Amino acid sequence: MSMKPNVVVIGGGFAGAAAASALAEAGVSVTLLEKRPVLGGRASSLRDGVTKEDVDNGPHLFMGCYRETRRFLRRVKVADRLRFPKRLEVPFLWPGGASTFCAFNWPFSVGLFAGLLRFNAMSGRDRYSLLKGLFHARFPRRKDLAFLTVSQWLDSLRQTPGSRRAFWTPLCFATLNASPDVACAAALEVVLRQGFFAGKKNRALGHSTLSLGKLWPVDLPGYLKSRGGLVASEQTVTGLPVRDGLVSRVELEGGNGGEADTVVCALPLPAFLEICPAEIRPSYAALDGVRFSPILSVHFWFDRPVFRGLFAGVLDSEIQWVFNREALWEGRGASAGGLSLVVSDAVEFLHSSSEDIVSRVLADLRKVIPDVPAPRHASVVWERQATPTPTPAFWNSRPGTSTPIKNLFLAGDWVDTGLPPTIESACRSGHLAAAAAKKYLEERSLRREPSPC
Numbered sequence: 001m002s003m004k005p006n007v008v009v010i011g012g013g014f015a016g017a018a019a020a021s022a023l024a025e026a027g028v029s030v031t032l033l034e035k036r037p038v039l040g041g042r043a044s045s046l047r048d049g050v051t052k053e054d055v056d057n058g059p060h061l062f063m064g065c066y067r068e069t070r071r072f073l074r075r076v077k078v079a080d081r082l083r084f085p086k087r088l089e090v091p092f093l094w095p096g097g098a099s100t101f102c103a104f105n106w107p108f109s110v111g112l113f114a115g116l117l118r119f120n121a122m123s124g125r126d127r128y129s130l131l132k133g134l135f136h137a138r139f140p141r142r143k144d145l146a147f148l149t150v151s152q153w154l155d156s157l158r159q160t161p162g163s164r165r166a167f168w169t170p171l172c173f174a175t176l177n178a179s180p181d182v183a184c185a186a187a188l189e190v191v192l193r194q195g196f197f198a199g200k201k202n203r204a205l206g207h208s209t210l211s212l213g214k215l216w217p218v219d220l221p222g223y224l225k226s227r228g229g230l231v232a233s234e235q236t237v238t239g240l241p242v243r244d245g246l247v248s249r250v251e252l253e254g255g256n257g258g259e260a261d262t263v264v265c266a267l268p269l270p271a272f273l274e275i276c277p278a279e280i281r282p283s284y285a286a287l288d289g290v291r292f293s294p295i296l297s298v299h300f301w302f303d304r305p306v307f308r309g310l311f312a313g314v315l316d317s318e319i320q321w322v323f324n325r326e327a328l329w330e331g332r333g334a335s336a337g338g339l340s341l342v343v344s345d346a347v348e349f350l351h352s353s354s355e356d357i358v359s360r361v362l363a364d365l366r367k368v369i370p371d372v373p374a375p376r377h378a379s380v381v382w383e384r385q386a387t388p389t390p391t392p393a394f395w396n397s398r399p400g401t402s403t404p405i406k407n408l409f410l411a412g413d414w415v416d417t418g419l420p421p422t423i424e425s426a427c428r429s430g431h432l433a434a435a436a437a438k439k440y441l442e443e444r445s446l447r448r449e450p451s452p453c
């Protein structure tokens, strides 16, 4: 491959796509290199071999406060493919019961608190405890949340087991993909402050109306091409040689490679550590111990619809969420009876066979929806390194976008954006990296410094 672009972006997930599109929008010529044949990374789709229907690697939800994500999607003109209901409404099911948590659209957080009063998944005492806890979380006095786990924070807020069961624990697994015993309190505080407490628009819970593989991955190549850039898929980057203190080349598997003026590395953390130039590797030594949380998704095809809503949380169960693919995708690409079950931080299932997983989650599903028939087909999709586990140690060791090498910038959900590792963190890091790369190119051209290649 021969190339001489201004900026090479490595990695075609949300972070790389946000960076590449922002640079292209600013008039920079971009080459996006992606290892796989398709874009999307950890938010992508795959074709089921039996039904030939698309399923996501795992159903994804988007919060109204995902500003950088919407900015990216607007840029590539696909923002209307996300759907945000007018108010936050999350049904919960548990064996023998159901209740919907619904936040009214009243000013400040009043609607949120009023909604909780009507949420029957917990006793009056638990609701009182939760309201008090939320009030204190709204104006946190503690300055050490970055060093506490969520459980330690909840202990100090004197939260009852009932409020943890029906609110805090599901919220922690859903937004941080980690148990309250290990997740960093500061990460959950951000979710509360920027989402739940920030008004009706920010706390809305949205979803893609198409499979993730059709949300933006098919549109991005055209967007970049129309601005002089390109997407090169099935290109695995294996090294970033440094000459005179700058990255001079991008090496590809198979011995090929190309010159690079500036590089935005938007890889998952383990992939970045593999190709990180030896000259700066010690700067990232603290990241060697970062752990990852798995997410398990089990996709079912039933002969008839078994659940009418869009999605629901599940309490007192091994499964945490039920998603109705047909309703989410508004009938496009999913047959009636398409249901996906999700288990965050699914360590309990790691050593189980697919058959065992299917029968365990089906048994749990029948406890909350009793008349579920035998499925026509089921498929188990693992993401074993779905997200970095946002422990206090991780939260305090995330690097920024700039690196000690002036023409190398980092993006990815693990980079320090002040947000938990999510799509929004990925997009924000991509936009930050693009801005930093553009500034570097501008300053270099003002100083009339030569390109490293």
Ligand SMILES: Cc1cc2nc3c(=O)[nH]c(=O)nc-3n(C[C@H](O)[C@H](O)[C@H](O)COP(=O)(O)OP(=O)(O)OC[C@H]3O[C@@H](n4cnc5c(N)ncnc54)[C@H](O)[C@@H]3O)c2cc1C
Pocket: 010, 011, 012, 013, 014, 015, 016, 033, 034, 035, 036, 039, 040, 041, 042, 043, 057, 058, 059, 060, 061, 062, 235, 236, 237, 238, 266, 267, 268, 271, 295, 297, 383, 385, 386, 387, 411, 412, 413, 414, 421, 422, 423, 424, 426
């Ligand atoms: C099942 C699941 C459910 C989730 N649910 C949600 C949710 O509901 N809401 C939410 O906000 N977030 C959710 N997340 C998290 C979210 O998907 C990720 O935070 C986000 O997609 C990460 O994007 P990224 O661009 O940083 O990394 P990635 O998506 O991992 O992109 C990195 C890209 O780099 C490529 N690559 C790797 N090595 C190389 C190489 N050597 N050369 C070239 N390319 C390479 C990869 O193939 C990949 O395409 C979920 C994650 C999973 C797995």
